[in-house]
Amino acid sequence: TDTLTNKSIAATQLTGTIAAAALPAGSVVQVVNATTTTATSTTSATFVATLLAASITPRSASNKILVQVTGPIDSAATNSQANGTIYRGATNLSSAGGFTNIFSNSGRIIGSLAMTHLDSPNTTSSTTYTVYINCSNGSTIIFPQGTNTASITLMEIAG
Numbered sequence: 760t761d762t763l764t765n766k767s768i769a770a771t772q773l774t775g776t777i778a779a780a781a782l783p784a785g786s787v788v789q790v791v792n793a794t795t796t797t798a799t800s801t802t803s804a805t806f807v808a809t810l811l812a813a814s815i816t817p818r819s820a821s822n823k824i825l826v827q828v829t830g831p832i833d834s835a836a837t838n839s840q841a842n843g844t845i846y847r848g849a850t851n852l853s854s855a856g857g858f859t860n861i862f863s864n865s866g867r868i869i870g871s872l873a874m875t876h877l878d879s880p881n882t883t884s885s886t887t888y889t890v891y892i893n894c895s896n897g898s899t900i901i902f903p904q905g906t907n908t909a910s911i912t913l914m915e916i917a918g
Contacts, residue, residue, distance in 0.1 A: 780819065788822060788915040791815045794908050799892065800901045806844060806851065806891035809902055813911045814887040817880060821918035824878045826852075826888050830909025832872040832902045834863045839898030843872045846889045852876050857893070869904050877916075888913060 782788060793813035801807045815824060826845055834841040844857035852858075853876070861870040872892075880886050890911060894900045903909035 782917045784917050786917040788818055788917055791913040794910045796906055796908050798901050798903055800899060802897050802899050803893055804895055806893045809890045809892055811909050811911050812887055812889040813913050814885050815913045816885045817883050817915050820881050820883050823916045824880055825914040825916055826876045827912045828874040828890050830872050831904040831907045832861060832870055833904035834861055834868045834900050836898035839863050840895040841900040842893050843874055844891050845874055845876055846891055872902055
């Protein structure tokens with residue numbers, strides 16, 4: 760038998776594409792990221808779309824999409840509650856209250872809107888995920904706060 764010892768392989772021999780279907784379950788198939796520094800402000804108790812959104816086209820209907828959101832949110836008044844959630848198209852992926860609730864009982868608070876959700880969209884069509892916010896008591900909330908950056912990352916995970 761031949762033995763391979765200290766042999767180098769040219770980089771051109773290692774390039775290529777692995778079909779998404781050949782990846783083992785749990786592998787990251789693709790990653791999409793979007794950011795915004797443009798704030799959305801609302802006093803609404805109904806969820807309102809922000810300008811933070813990203814679209815992904817899953818390569819297999821059996822794959823999942825891991826959605827991660829982060830960014831600063833400003834709740835400008837005492838006893839205000841800022842809520843955040845993620846929508847896939849027109850579908851709220853959380854319960855009616857949202858994924859993140861930031862409560863201020865002593866004046867203005869700037870907190871972190873941080874959400875993670877593992878979704879099963881069951882499609883190979885382009886799918887858009889959007890961050891929505893609301894305020895449960897009519898106070899003003901702002902996302903993202905100031906000139907800070909908010910981010911949404913979508914990771915397709917092999918099923």
